[in-house]
Amino acid sequence: MTATTTETVQGNPVLDAVRTHTASENPSSFLALNSGNSTFTVPGADGVVVYRRTGRYAVQFGGPFAAEADYDTLLDGFRRYVREEGLSLVGVQLQRADAERYAARGCTVNQVGASWAVSLADFTLSGTKFMQLRNKISRAHRNGLRIQEVDATEWQDAIATIDEAWLGSKGGAHQLEFLVGQIGGPVQAHRRLFLGTIDGAPVAYISYSPVYGSRTGWMHDLSRRIPDGSPGLMEAINAHAIEVFRAEGVAWLHFGFTPFTGLDASHELDGHSPAFQWLMHALWAEGAALYPAQTQLSYKQKWAPDVLIPEYVAFDGPQASLPAFAHIFRACNAF
Structure with a gap:
């Protein structure tokens, strides 16, 4: 199992992975190619995990970009790697298919926003x-x-x-x-x-x-x-x-993706955190200082989008973690 940064990878397997492995249908998958990201791979497994380390957290972008046969190998290997490094895992911009697999592993998964098309x-x-x-x-x-x-x-x-x-x-x-x-x-x-x-x-x-x-x-x-x-x-x-x-x-x-938008109880998975669900609604209503979600959504709705795509956050544990959630914004250089 290996971890590295995208700048040091030869042949750019991240680009190959997001082009080839589209099972999760992540419309933002190209952001995996951003400079400054790190990647995790498992020898013999077809795919990559993309993340950033911030403080004591590994903030994962999307689910594994992987062949179906190797998805679980990469996800489970990455969770072990994070724990061995003494870190806590939080995944953001998971799609529904990703979210269900994280929840099945005991992660606490909640809708965090939506993207539009x-x-x-x-x-x-x-x-x-x-x-x-x-x-x-x-x-x-x-x-x-x-x-x-x-x-x-x-x-x-x-x-x-x-x-x-x-x-x-x-x-x-x-x-x-x-x-x-x-x-x-x-x-x-x-x-x-x-x-x-x-x-x-x-x-x-x-x-x-x-x-x-x-x-x-x-x-x-x-x-x-x-x-x-x-x-x-x-x-x-x-x-x-x-x-x-x-x-x-x-x-x-x-x-x-726009955080705090498109929230609906019908999008939540069994085992989600009601407290975190309440927080997302509160940030939609009053969280402009953290992120201008209402302004962003207003612009998108001008174009009458046909599709709302719910997106999720996953905490690797039995409850949602506010420090982990804050580190998503740290990974984004928001503060």
Whole structure:
């Protein structure tokens, strides 16, 4: 059994695993390729486990990305490895199929949020329900917005300028990691970047990462804009990208994971923690200081998603752990 970082792995088995092993249908699986992640493997087993170590915790991203025959081998091996290292395990962004297997091993599993997806086959912005969205998009174009798909390497200075302005407008917020995408690095060629400019000056961008499985397509991932810019920048860029994707025959646009959203008792598994379930609802209602879930969901709902995909957190033990939950946010560099 071995653990290493993705930067030191030869041949990038993580990319091979998330492309090939889609049984859990994790729409965010490409985030496993983020720099700074660590991987765990078992000799002879086809697949990887992706995680980050923070303090005395191993924070796992998704379930094992593994062949069905080797899933249990990797999961059980990773749990042993974590314990041998004197750590505690918490897994986040588990899909339903993952969650059931963790619960069967005595883990405490709860819904932690949801991701959202739009079917592009018959998507259109016409109709009354999209009137406000169309108005915002039109306003951005009237203000001179021009949109193009660009090479991130050629526009890295412009991207850095937008990032700096955006983070500055958030009171010096940290650059989030782990559960959000990146731009650059050895797998950038697999992502797509759409950039908006006004009078030649970059004002906003959206990065899309690939999604594999039965709902193959792209995920609306990292997005930034300059503060106090024209209304409708992000909406106009995403609408443009949708038209490009539709012309290419792309089936789905995913909007990624948002914690504390899409919560429903029907999504919970037997043995879940009622106290943790209450906490998730409380953070949805009052937790904007921790994460702006309501704002994020409002943007996603503008596009009338067709599918809600519940996502889960698993604590390796008989109860939910608040310190373990906090370390998910530490792994994300949230504080």
